[in-house]
Amino acid sequence: MSPDRDTPHALSDWLHADPAASGKAGAVDFAVESARPAEALRLALAADDAQRAIGALRLLAASGGNPELPERDLLRLGDLLTRDGLVNEASEIYAHVHAQHPGADAAVESAFKLSALLCGPLQRSEEGLARLDELVHAHPFHRLRESADRILVDLGHTAPPEIELGLLERIADRDKLADRIQTWTGPVGSPRFKRISLAVLSALGLSALVFVSTWFLADRYRDIDQAHPAVLRQPVQTPIEHILPVQFIRGGYKVQLIPRYDYEISALVVSKNEHSALLGGLDDILPADLCLIWGSNVGSGVFRSPDISFYQAGRYCSVTGGCGLPFKLEEFANTHIVAEQEDVAARIEDLIVGDQVRLKGQLVDVRALSKSMLTLSSTEQRMDTSERRTDHGGGACEVIRVTEVELLAPASRLPGVLHSLAGWLALACLVLLACRAALLPWAESSHNRSRKRGSP
Numbered sequence: 001m002s003p004d005r006d007t008p009h010a011l012s013d014w015l016h017a018d019p020a021a022s023g024k025a026g027a028v029d030f031a032v033e034s035a036r037p038a039e040a041l042r043l044a045l046a047a048d049d050a051q052r053a054i055g056a057l058r059l060l061a062a063s064g065g066n067p068e069l070p071e072r073d074l075l076r077l078g079d080l081l082t083r084d085g086l087v088n089e090a091s092e093i094y095a096h097v098h099a100q101h102p103g104a105d106a107a108v109e110s111a112f113k114l115s116a117l118l119c120g121p122l123q124r125s126e127e128g129l130a131r132l133d134e135l136v137h138a139h140p141f142h143r144l145r146e147s148a149d150r151i152l153v154d155l156g157h158t159a160p161p162e163i164e165l166g167l168l169e170r171i172a173d174r175d176k177l178a179d180r181i182q183t184w185t186g187p188v189g190s191p192r193f194k195r196i197s198l199a200v201l202s203a204l205g206l207s208a209l210v211f212v213s214t215w216f217l218a219d220r221y222r223d224i225d226q227a228h229p230a231v232l233r234q235p236v237q238t239p240i241e242h243i244l245p246v247q248f249i250r251g252g253y254k255v256q257l258i259p260r261y262d263y264e265i266s267a268l269v270v271s272k273n274e275h276s277a278l279l280g281g282l283d284d285i286l287p288a289d290l291c292l293i294w295g296s297n298v299g300s301g302v303f304r305s306p307d308i309s310f311y312q313a314g315r316y317c318s319v320t321g322g323c324g325l326p327f328k329l330e331e332f333a334n335t336h337i338v339a340e341q342e343d344v345a346a347r348i349e350d351l352i353v354g355d356q357v358r359l360k361g362q363l364v365d366v367r368a369l370s371k372s373m374l375t376l377s378s379t380e381q382r383m384d385t386s387e388r389r390t391d392h393g394g395g396a397c398e399v400i401r402v403t404e405v406e407l408l409a410p411a412s413r414l415p416g417v418l419h420s421l422a423g424w425l426a427l428a429c430l431v432l433l434a435c436r437a438a439l440l441p442w443a444e445s446s447h448n449r450s451r452k453r454g455s456p
Helices: 011-015 037-046 050-062 071-083 087-100 105-119 125-138 145-154 161-185 191-217 342-350 414-454
Strands: 236-239 246-250 253-274 288-293 308-313 316-321 332-338 356-371 378-383 398-409
Touching: 037 050, 037 071, 050 071, 071 087, 071 105, 087 105, 105 125, 161 191, 191 414, 253 308, 253 332, 253 398, 288 308, 316 332, 332 356, 342 398
Parallel strands: 332 398
Antiparallel strands: 236 253, 246 253, 253 288, 253 356, 288 332, 308 316, 356 378, 356 398
16 A cells, blocks of 8 residues: 555644643643653653643654654554544544555554544545555465454445455354354343353362362272181281383483392282373372372271371372371372383373282383483483381381382262262363353454445
């Protein structure tokens, strides 16, 4: 579009007006700002104050300073003027940007906005429509194109032949979508709108209730009816004659496992802590810790006592309470799991609190070597396994390279399944409510425009 088309008055026509004028567009605190008009202009734009910005711009020109601003700041000033109803001044700003920065994205945007003002509050629709026609033809993929399309159609103007079909198809598609949203949810305040709102809110409330209640029903290891015979036995630990390290790559680390003993344990899972691989390091190599009890701790049923509880934090598992009860610390262990085989890792991931499980593998020491891409230096992380059931505190955890997993007696999965389903249902209800709140005003507006276009 050529910048020499008849445009509103040049920017300089009002830029050099009397800066002390008390009119709506020129009000400014001269006692404070006349000495620093450039700073006043910057602060006025930052404060979204259109009148002070105009006053500061005029003061800057009157003082002999350079009144030119970056095109984006000028566009911002034009938007502020439009917001405050100063459409004549805004049109001059947009025309100035278009004339001074031809070809720039800001110039195209200013041309779209100037055309919108001409079609609207300036009441020069013939000129504005001609400009929009030319802009839509020259910039068919500009982000303001949809607004231009809407103006063209709302004013009953025919788009250029080469784009008319696509324009009308897009308008029709938007109208169909708006009608579908209106049909499904109903207008705000209508009986259908109220029924759907009640249904969604009821589903949200019910799912939230189930989500919270099943949170407390999960991890019910105290509810197991019968202990599997294998869980009543002690772990089997056998020395390894020929130690052959196992090496693999995991999460950018070169991992070495040093076997110490062959190991097999059958136990009840009373707590489980999973670590995110996103954190890297040993969390990627030892993704889960299982808090296990066996032997007389299971056979006596002491674990069912409400005075005993298990708690995991970080890599530690602790048991609290149990004073005066026959609970044996040597039949309780926090076990770090290494599973380099994907099928074994998947079975470990599926374990839940309350499962009675048999794990077979090796007690291992872990060495994880990483190399920094910045310093090219190597960093080693390590974790050694406990070799006795009678030790306590830091370093007393067994590190097991698991090669076999057998679920001896599963705990009920129903609370966990209900918890997960309720969580997803609650999230879906929230997303549905948010989408409806965002789309319904647009749908009603589009529906009303469609009715206006279809009315005689």
